[in-house]
Amino acid sequence: MKEGFRQAMSWLHTWSGLVLGWLLFAIFLTGTLAFFRAELNQWSRPELYPMGPASAATAARAQEALLRRAPGVTQWIMHLPDERQPAVTLLWRTGNGRFETLLMDPQTGAVREGRDTLGGEFFYRFHFELRSAKVTRWATEGRWVVGGATMLMFVALLTGIVTHRRIFKDFFTFRPRKGGQRAWLDAHNVTGVLMLPFYLMITFSGLMIFHTLYLPAGIAALYRGASGVDSAAYFAESSGEPAERRALRRRGGTAAQPPLPLLPLDPMLAQAGAEWPQGRIGDLRAQRLPDGRVQVEVGRHDGDRLQYRPQRLVFDGADGRLLHRVDAQGPAARTYGVLYGLHMARFAGPTMRWALFGFGIAGSAMIATGLMLWVVKRRQQAARQRAGGGTGAWGMRIVETLNIAALAGLPLAIAAFFWANRLVPADLAARADVELQCFFSAWALTLAVAAALPARTGWRVLLALGGLAYAGLPLLNALTTHAHLGVTLPAGDWALAGVDLSFLATGALLGLIARQVPRAAPVAPLRDGELAHERPPALAERS
Amino acid sequence: MPRVPASRAPSVSYRLAVLSRILAAALGGYLLAAACAAGLALALAHAMPRAEAVLSATMLAWLAYALAAAWAFHARNAWRAWAGVLLPALLLGALPLWNAFGGRA
Numbered sequence: 001m002k003e004g005f006r007q008a009m010s011w012l013h014t015w016s017g018l019v020l021g022w023l024l025f026a027i028f029l030t031g032t033l034a035f036f037r038a039e040l041n042q043w044s045r046p047e048l049y050p051m052g053p054a055s056a057a058t059a060a061r062a063q064e065a066l067l068r069r070a071p072g073v074t075q076w077i078m079h080l081p082d083e084r085q086p087a088v089t090l091l092w093r094t095g096n097g098r099f100e101t102l103l104m105d106p107q108t109g110a111v112r113e114g115r116d117t118l119g120g121e122f123f124y125r126f127h128f129e130l131r132s133a134k135v136t137r138w139a140t141e142g143r144w145v146v147g148g149a150t151m152l153m154f155v156a157l158l159t160g161i162v163t164h165r166r167i168f169k170d171f172f173t174f175r176p177r178k179g180g181q182r183a184w185l186d187a188h189n190v191t192g193v194l195m196l197p198f199y200l201m202i203t204f205s206g207l208m209i210f211h212t213l214y215l216p217a218g219i220a221a222l223y224r225g226a227s228g229v230d231s232a233a234y235f236a237e238s239s240g241e242p243a244e245r246r247a248l249r250r251r252g253g254t255a256a257q258p259p260l261p262l263l264p265l266d267p268m269l270a271q272a273g274a275e276w277p278q279g280r281i282g283d284l285r286a287q288r289l290p291d292g293r294v295q296v297e298v299g300r301h302d303g304d305r306l307q308y309r310p311q312r313l314v315f316d317g318a319d320g321r322l323l324h325r326v327d328a329q330g331p332a333a334r335t336y337g338v339l340y341g342l343h344m345a346r347f348a349g350p351t352m353r354w355a356l357f358g359f360g361i362a363g364s365a366m367i368a369t370g371l372m373l374w375v376v377k378r379r380q381q382a383a384r385q386r387a388g389g390g391t392g393a394w395g396m397r398i399v400e401t402l403n404i405a406a407l408a409g410l411p412l413a414i415a416a417f418f419w420a421n422r423l424v425p426a427d428l429a430a431r432a433d434v435e436l437q438c439f440f441s442a443w444a445l446t447l448a449v450a451a452a453l454p455a456r457t458g459w460r461v462l463l464a465l466g467g468l469a470y471a472g473l474p475l476l477n478a479l480t481t482h483a484h485l486g487v488t489l490p491a492g493d494w495a496l497a498g499v500d501l502s503f504l505a506t507g508a509l510l511g512l513i514a515r516q517v518p519r520a521a522p523v524a525p526l527r528d529g530e531l532a533h534e535r536p537p538a539l540a541e542r543s
Numbered sequence: 544m545p546r547v548p549a550s551r552a553p554s555v556s557y558r559l560a561v562l563s564r565i566l567a568a569a570l571g572g573y574l575l576a577a578a579c580a581a582g583l584a585l586a587l588a589h590a591m592p593r594a595e596a597v598l599s600a601t602m603l604a605w606l607a608y609a610l611a612a613a614w615a616f617h618a619r620n621a622w623r624a625w626a627g628v629l630l631p632a633l634l635l636g637a638l639p640l641w642n643a644f645g646g647r648a
Contacts, residue, residue: 005617008617204605221642223593332599
């Protein structure tokens with residue numbers, strides 16, 4: 001029975017991985033890019049470079065500037081700048097309307113307008129809700145699809161562990177010269193085993209992050225009230241909020257309010273600094289409770305600890321005294337917070353962030369080599385069975401085409417997005433959506449190319465184009481903006497310079513991979529009576 | 544896993560059996576996960592605050608889902624696949640369901 005179990009799990013591994021493998025690759029790759037979303041945000045808005053330095057006066061200056069701009073503001077959120085996001089981000093609303101947002105120079109308090117773009121936020125939002133436009137009605141549906149794919153990934157990881165019995169021995173096995181199935185299997189094993197704890201963590205934490213959407217049965221069981229499920233109480237209790245603030249979580253919990261006055265932020269910030277001696281301030285929020293009292297919430301910087309979300313202090317808006325300390329209590333809540341924090345990687349410094357990026361690329365490579373392995377294995381099986389390739393041939397062709405469009409096409413489409421960011425005029429209406437349309441059109445085109453061309457040509461063309469597109473981005477940047485390598489390298493602005501240099505490296509890498517695509521024509525089918533292993537090795541099928 | 548028949552092309556009954564297992568894994572597995580989250584949360588609520596119970600139960604429920612998927616393809620036939628998923632789901636989910644329809648526990 002044990003052999004039967006491993007074989008069954010091997011079957012399940014193949015199919016759970018294959019069914020949505022291309023979507024999983026897209027999720028993993030864009031999620032990996034999202035580790036650097038702050039840097040990509042900066043690169044996407046070169047008008048905002050350089051931004052003034054932040055100081056202790058930044059928060060007060062920003063509040064004054066906001067009240068000058070929007071005197072009737074009833075609620076505001078202020079994200080303070082840090083080494084990855086140099087501007088003050090302000091969100092506010094007047095009355096009960098939508099939130100508006102703007103960026104502010106931390107030194108002068110002047111509003112800085114960047115071009116209308118999603119920038120790095122696109123990869124972040126695409127990877128968990130398949131975002132396709134700046135404003136969308138389909139966010140929930142997108143999250144459901146990603147959730148289904150995540151569950152398949154979870155099953156594929158666990159069944160992969162079961163199937164792969166010689167984990168440690170195979171970790172040190174890589175036989176690229178053997179070619180064909182063996183090489184792809186070795187690559188899949190190595191990338192799979194290499195960062196297995198990371199893959200398990202990122203997948204499981206992904207499931208937990210959206211557990212209130214995907215699996216709310218526990219909440220429904222314990223928070224059942226007279227008028228249905230009190231999910232606001234669950235959110236409040238799991239984040240350690242005091243009872244009086246729970247009303248704020250209810251939709252429409254704050255009726256139309258009088259505008260907020262100028263609030264005394266400096267004593268609150270001083271007290272927060274005393275509470276968190278080693279810490280940084282992340283954000284400030286001001287709003288009224290339903291009874292009209294103004295409260296100011298000071299949140300610690302979410303990179304100060306592993307557990308997400310950070311601690312918060314609630315102050316009275318009138319006299320500035322500390323009312324509550326808000327933090328998730330309890331071992332389960334903290335475990336959940338750590339899982340969340342590991343996924344979000346807000347805690348990571350530059351070295352750790354690059355390491356996580358590397359793990360993400362390894363994971364994308366694991367998915368990619370798995371998809372390649374399936375095609376190569378099928379092709380070799382079909383060649384061995386002479387006439388037996390009939391029923392499988394169309395399935396193989398579909399997988400092969402989708403492989404090319406996903407593995408070579410998506411990187412090219414991402415490059416197209418960045419090209420669009422530079423080339424689409426800054427004053428064009430709905431500019432952000434135009435950039436996204438360039439991305440999706442480019443991706444669709446790669447699918448058409450993959451379907452039309454023979455496989456090897458398709459690989460070579462798309463990989464080579466991708467290499468050129470990425471290598472050309474720093475040049476395009478220099479031709480169209482002032483925030484290029486010639487400026488950012490001498491100034492030591494590594495956020496921007498790093499993006500340009502990474503584009504160059506990606507271009508070189510894609511070009512190298514394009515050159516690895518073999519030029520040999522497909523091998524002739526076996527003649528009557530000939531068996532594959534009787535052929536001289538030089539003529540054996542290589543991919 | 545059902546044995547592949549001697550003839551080259553898999554039979555319709557084989558295909559249906561695989562489909563049944565897939566449904567047992569995907570849909571039945573989700574039912575088991577939901578029952579696990581709800582039933583375990585109710586049980587744990589006696590020993591810890593509500594939010595803690597919900598989070599603990601939900602984290603375990605995802606593992607239950609993965610185990611259900613493994614079971615659905617390890618079981619000797621599709622019937623046993625469904626039984627192995629639905630019976631625990633009914634056991635764990637009985638009390639939460641009863642609560643949901645007006646009972647109290």
